[in-house]
Amino acid sequence: MLIVVIVLVVKEYTTTETSGGRVCGGHQTENIDTLDSLNPGPFHDLTQAELRAVHKYIYGLSKLNLVKPSRASMNTSYLYAADLFLPRKEDVLAFLDEGKAQPHRKAKIVVFRGDKQLPVVEEYIVGPLPTPVYCDLYNSTAYRNPVNFSFRPFSKFEFKAVFEFIVPIIDKEIKYILLESYGATFVNCGMKCLTIYPTPVSSGIIGRPERKIWLGIYQNIEYGTLHPTDLSFLVNINSPDPSEMFIEKVVYAGQEFANLTDLAIRYNSSDMVKHTIPFPDYSEDLFSSMHQRGPRIPAESQRPPQLVEPDGKRYSVHNREVRYMQWKFDFRMSVLTGPQVYNVRFKDTRIAYEIGLQDIAVFYSGYSSLARAADFLDSVSILGTRCRALVPGADCPLTATLIGKSFLVESTEDLGYLSNVFCLFEQNLGVPLRRHMSYAQNEGQWYSGMLNSALTLRSIIVISNYDYVIDFNFYQNGAIEVKVHSTGYIFTTFYSQEKHSYGFKMHDNILGNIHQHLFNFKVDIDILGTRNRYETLDISTEEVSNEQTTGNDGDTYWQVKFDHHLRRTELDAAYKFNFDHLKYHLIFNNNKKTSQGVQRAYRILMSGMSKQLLPEDKNNEISISWARYQMAVTKVKDDERQSSSHYGLFDSLLPTVNFTTFVADDDGIVDEDLVLWLTMGLYHIPHTEDLPVTPTVGGNLQFFLLPYNYFDECPSMQSRDAIRVDLKNKRSPKDGLKVTQYVDTTGTHCTVHTDSLQSQFSENPDAVLQTKRPRNEF
Numbered sequence: 212m213l214i215v216v217i218v219l220v221v222k223e224y225t226t227t228e229t230s231g232g233r234v235c236g237g238h239q240t241e242n243i244d245t246l247d248s249l250n251p252g253p254f255h256d257l258t259q260a261e262l263r264a265v266h267k268y269i270y271g272l273s274k275l276n277l278v279k280p281s282r283a284s285m286n287t288s289y290l291y292a293a294d295l296f297l298p299r300k301e302d303v304l305a306f307l308d309e310g311k312a313q314p315h316r317k318a319k320i321v322v323f324r325g326d327k328q329l330p331v332v333e334e335y336i337v338g339p340l341p342t343p344v345y346c347d348l349y350n351s352t353a354y355r356n357p358v359n360f361s362f363r364p365f366s367k368f369e370f371k372a373v374f375e376f377i378v379p380i381i382d383k384e385i386k387y388i389l390l391e392s393y394g395a396t397f398v399n400c401g402m403k404c405l406t407i408y409p410t411p412v413s414s415g416i417i418g419r420p421e422r423k424i425w426l427g428i429y430q431n432i433e434y435g436t437l438h439p440t441d442l443s444f445l446v447n448i449n450s451p452d453p454s455e456m457f458i459e460k461v462v463y464a465g466q467e468f469a470n471l472t473d474l475a476i477r478y479n480s481s482d483m484v485k486h487t488i489p490f491p492d493y494s495e496d497l498f499s500s501m502h503q504r505g506p507r508i509p510a511e512s513q514r515p516p517q518l519v520e521p522d523g524k525r526y527s528v529h530n531r532e533v534r535y536m537q538w539k540f541d542f543r544m545s546v547l548t549g550p551q552v553y554n555v556r557f558k559d560t561r562i563a564y565e566i567g568l569q570d571i572a573v574f575y576s577g578y579s580s581l582a583r584a585a586d587f588l589d590s591v592s593i594l595g596t597r598c599r600a601l602v603p604g605a606d607c608p609l610t611a612t613l614i615g616k617s618f619l620v621e622s623t624e625d626l627g628y629l630s631n632v633f634c635l636f637e638q639n640l641g642v643p644l645r646r647h648m649s650y651a652q653n654e655g656q657w658y659s660g661m662l663n664s665a666l667t668l669r670s671i672i673v674i675s676n677y678d679y680v681i682d683f684n685f686y687q688n689g690a691i692e693v694k695v696h697s698t699g700y701i702f703t704t705f706y707s708q709e710k711h712s713y714g715f716k717m718h719d720n721i722l723g724n725i726h727q728h729l730f731n732f733k734v735d736i737d738i739l740g741t742r743n744r745y746e747t748l749d750i751s752t753e754e755v756s757n758e759q760t761t762g763n764d765g766d767t768y769w770q771v772k773f774d775h776h777l778r779r780t781e782l783d784a785a786y787k788f789n790f791d792h793l794k795y796h797l798i799f800n801n802n803k804k805t806s807q808g809v810q811r812a813y814r815i816l817m818s819g820m821s822k823q824l825l826p827e828d829k830n831n832e833i834s835i836s837w838a839r840y841q842m843a844v845t846k847v848k849d850d851e852r853q854s855s856s857h858y859g860l861f862d863s864l865l866p867t868v869n870f871t872t873f874v875a876d877d878d879g880i881v882d883e884d885l886v887l888w889l890t891m892g893l894y895h896i897p898h899t900e901d902l903p904v905t906p907t908v909g910g911n912l913q914f915f916l917l918p919y920n921y922f923d924e925c926p927s928m929q930s931r932d933a934i935r936v937d938l939k940n941k942r943s944p945k946d947g948l949k950v951t952q953y954v955d956t957t958g959t960h961c962t963v964h965t966d967s968l969q970s971q972f973s974e975n976p977d978a979v980l981q982t983k984r985p986r987n988e989f
């Protein structure tokens with residue numbers, strides 16, 4: 212029995228000087244520099260200076276004929292977006308690893324050529340930065356360019372044009388129907404307004420390279436997607452000339468009309484089915500609002516647990532490179548494809564060259580044609596500018612470092628800037644990374660363990676109603692995790708009896724439509740160099756002798772075993788999960804072995820798989836053909852940079868990127884530079900607890916890169932975070948305990964956050980909500 216507990220702290224380093232009343236994480240330290248580099252490396256996002264240079268250069272080029280956003284319209288040539296264009300990987304590696312010159316930095320620009328006789332979208336490479344001298348059409352065998360104009364992403368100008376087309380005619384022809392049916396209108400509507408949620412219809416559904424859009428009408432009250440009406444319009448937006456838009460169909464209360472006049476005439480007839488959906492009275496208790504409600508929990512005011520960094524930040528950021536423990540990596544927010552990390556190193560050895568989001572898809576089903584057409588590919592919406600305004604204390608710990616981004620897109624007259632597109636923080640996950648308790652005297656009597664603290668780089672992409680939390684997590688045992696959570700408002704349609712197979716009735720008029728979320732990531736993995744192999748360990752059963760144990764001749768016993776299965780070609784490596792054929796997935800360099808002669812590998816663990824059930828090559832499936840495989844492994848090719856494109860929402864008839872071609876050419880992948888394309892997802896059948904918004908709990912999807920015979924032992928053994936407890940004297944346990952820690956625990960060098968968010972936000976309100984109406988938005 213141990214009664215006396217003596218705590219001893221073993222000091223292994225000299226105490227740093229304390230800094231009085233500093234708030235933990237409240238101020239950026241010398242280790243944190245989130246500004247643009249003056250001398251950007253290969254992965255650094257386009258700096259403000261570079262964006263300005265690109266802007267000046269391209270507006271001076273007569274061949275582009277660009278007009279500024281303030282004068283742009285669909286029949287002009289205007290800039291849709293500018294993004295970093297990475298040099299070839301081999302050139303970057305020559306720079307990083309062999310001391311060769313840094314390859315020139317370049318930008319890719321996407322230009323809508325509504326000014327051309329046959330309008331198209333063109334993508335150009337502009338360089339070298341920061342003083343461009345060329346602007347060349349981008350050529351790639353795996354990325355169509357120029358792109359058919361009818362496949363262009365839905366732009367602000369187009370939405371504005373659609374709005375300006377539809378609203379006046381609705382107001383003129385059926386205002387009284389809107390008032391009678393929904394208690395609201397579009398024009399001079401005060402607090403009782405209607406709003407539009409657009410559902411673009413892809414060319415694969417239409418069967419022609421044509422552009423149409425379903426417009427769902429919703430009551431505009433916190434929050435619109437939970438207040439559907441039973442009115443929708445199919446609008447033909449094929450012509451770049453807005454005056455040629457026209458309504459193809461009107462659907463009201465389940466009845467179809469050829470146009471607004473048709474609806475207006477038949478509305479007055481006696482056989483018309485009418486619906487009345489009164490405009491809700493707004494209150495903080497309204498089911499769809501996101502105010503705290505009900506008796507407050509906990510009953511007494513007590514703040515939730517907070518993170519404290521008692522000795523300051525254990526990570527640094529400079530020039531968009533993060534260093535944390537034994538990790539180093541670069542990161543950026545691609546305007547077109549979202550958050551990306553690069554050159555990920557552990558103990559200075561590269562594990563991945565690039566890990567990044569490629570696209571987010573949501574495919575809905577339903578009874579209405581609008582719900583059926585709702586197959587969204589979110590890269591249509593300039594993903595990198597949808598990561599707005601992370602709120603410390605709710606989206607990220609209060610200690611997080613917020614990082615911003617400059618950008619140049621269709622709505623920015625010159626440069627745009629978002630001040631918190633990333634948050635970076637270390638946190639302890641409240642679970643041991645490892646531990647063992649050897650409690651009893653006959654087991655040696657000691658304890659050793661450490662709490663799992665990890666670094667997270669987070670961004671949250673808001674696409675209309677949905678919010679996607681995208682995390683890159685770096686662990687002290689050499690593991691990387693990429694994790695996605697979904698939250699936000701569900702998309703609903705008007706409830707009617709027929710729809711029982713597509714969702715539950717969640718409130719008076721709401722059907723929460725079944726849908727599948729899908730996320731595709733690229734992982735350009737490099738294990739001990741770029742000559743890698745992909746091998747599966749295939750687990751199976753075998754019948755073996757059990758004679759020795761039973762003493763009976765011929766007795767057998769069943770057990771499992773595994774076999775190494777080298778994947779030789781891309782088709783052989785396209786992985787579809789099968790419960791009857793369980794596998795480990797390993798990537799290694801065949802020439803790099805442990806002292807025991809085993810290949811030093813990383814293992815890919817997929818914990819967020821979802822089978823995409825729609826038939827291949829039907830409708831919009833080709834646009835998400837990356838979802839056919841839970842993982843595809845292909846040879847690195849400069850042309851095969853991305854699995855999807857910002858045209859994916861419209862181009863299913865003739866995909867700009869047809870991912871299946873990456874695999875179909877069936878290249879050899881033994882001792883090659885390999886890229887993994889990983890798909891995660893889930894089916895979502897909404898239920899009442901999705902009201903008002905979907906909680907993240909249970910919806911997390913993740914994959915890991917785990918060291919696998921890569922280190923001789925777990926690298927977390929080096930961590931100061933460990934705690935060891937021994938007996939002072941093994942022969943005399945009653946002498947008590949010796950506790951060993953590897954950090955100085957004597958002082959607290961800072962205090963927890965107590966400053967109010969209100970005062971933090973007052974300095975820069977636009978970091979949270981749009982308080983100034985930007986030019987070219989409406």
Ligand SMILES: *[C@@H]1O[C@H](CO)[C@@H](O)[C@H](O)[C@H]1NC(C)=O
Pocket residue numbers: 284286287452453
């Ligand atoms: C472009 O469209 C606008 C209407 O949006 C029209 O006034 C203008 O004449 C058109 N310009 C050209 C060059 O067609």
Ligand SMILES: *[C@@H]1O[C@H](CO)[C@@H](O)[C@H](O)[C@H]1NC(C)=O
Pocket residue numbers: 336347348349350
């Ligand atoms: C792409 O091809 C076109 C036509 O051959 C050429 O003019 C252009 O310079 C090429 N672009 C690049 C970036 O090489």
Ligand SMILES: *[C@@H]1O[C@H](CO)[C@@H](O)[C@H](O)[C@H]1NC(C)=O
Pocket residue numbers: 329330331358359360420
């Ligand atoms: C767009 O597709 C249509 C139909 O295939 C075709 O007529 C038109 O020429 C295409 N436009 C371009 C610029 O390729």
Ligand SMILES: *[C@@H]1O[C@H](CO)[C@@H](O)[C@H](O)[C@H]1NC(C)=O
Pocket residue numbers: 469470471472473
């Ligand atoms: C509206 O639809 C009706 C019924 O199909 C048709 O007779 C009428 O010509 C249409 N009106 C317009 C302006 O297209």
Ligand SMILES: *[C@@H]1O[C@H](CO)[C@@H](O)[C@H](O)[C@H]1NC(C)=O
Pocket residue numbers: 387475476479
């Ligand atoms: C339908 O009736 C309403 C009032 O009852 C009237 O204002 C409207 O003009 C009528 N519409 C048509 C197309 O006759």
Ligand SMILES: *[C@@H]1O[C@H](CO)[C@@H](O)[C@H](O)[C@H]1NC(C)=O
Pocket residue numbers: 833863864865866869871872875
């Ligand atoms: C996509 O590529 C695959 C493989 O090369 C091909 O069989 C298929 O026809 C392509 N699909 C489309 C729509 O281009």
Ligand SMILES: [Cu+2]
Pocket residue numbers: 697701726728895
């Ligand atoms: Cu969902």
